[in-house]
Amino acid sequence: MPQKPLYATAVEDYVKVIYAHTEWQPEPITTSVLAGRLGLAASSVTEMVKKLGVQGLVDHVPYGAVILTPDGTALALRMVRRHRLIETWLAGQFGYGWHEVHDEAEVLEHALSDRLLDSIDEQLGFPTRDPHGDPIPSRDGRVEQPAAVLLRRIGMGETVRVVRISDRDPALLRRLEAESITLDREFTVESVEPFAVRLRDGRSAVALAHDCLDSVWVGR
CATH class of the missing domain: 1.10.10.10 (Winged helix-like DNA-binding domain superfamily/Winged helix DNA-binding domain)
Structure with missing residues (x-):
């Protein structure tokens, strides 16, 4: 060819x-x-x-x-x-x-x-x-575009499901995978702290740095 x-x-x-x-x-x-x-x-x-x-x-x-x-x-x-x-x-x-x-x-x-x-x-x-x-x-x-918003826009106490993660930064993807932030994971925003947002899925909690919040889209 x-x-x-x-x-x-x-x-x-x-x-x-x-x-x-x-x-x-x-x-x-x-x-x-x-x-x-x-x-x-x-x-x-x-x-x-x-x-x-x-x-x-x-x-x-x-x-x-x-x-x-x-x-x-x-x-x-x-x-x-x-x-x-x-x-x-x-x-x-x-x-x-x-x-x-x-x-x-x-x-x-x-x-x-x-x-x-x-x-x-x-x-x-x-x-x-x-x-x-x-x-x-x-x-x-x-x-078929899923309904989704940036994680940054989610308020404390809301329960959401991960539907999309930006692939622009490979290093960020590795960080999110290490924290088990993957597609379809459901969690509740437990607290918003000065340098991180604390998420809980019923089994465990993870603190996600603020620089990650514009790379994760979630559905309510």
Whole structure:
């Protein structure tokens, strides 16, 4: 199979990051934020966004937000589906930790054929979320988004269930796993202390540092 051009790979990366930015919060992405997420110079990102606009994948005005068009959203969902299915496959079939799957999926998502990806989906039993709780779009682009809020917004005494944990920081994922903060765990906010929030699940308690609270989404 011929190798995909680097330009096409970059387009896929851009639309995926733009989509992911607004998946769990409402603020649209700007070129400066996009540059930070991609680890690229702002000038390079601005030029690429212009090219994406010419291709009909984004709407953007100078110094304004970058917004996906319907065509851009369709491509982004295709790439998000690939990325998250591969993460789920690596974690479930090869024993990768949830802090390890992201970087591997970043490479593989551009290489696997649609046929192989569909076979992986079937083998896994058509999963609807990845190891971090992010929804996996269906083949036709449907997304089942769970109702969730940041743990930071939960008040003392409320009982909640973990539905999503950000995969942006592998070190944070390792910390949360060490404290058994994993998907579907239910707990009650027992107290809010100066440097931590104390959580209890009936069996044990854990003090979760405040810097973790913007990376954990819960359902009431």
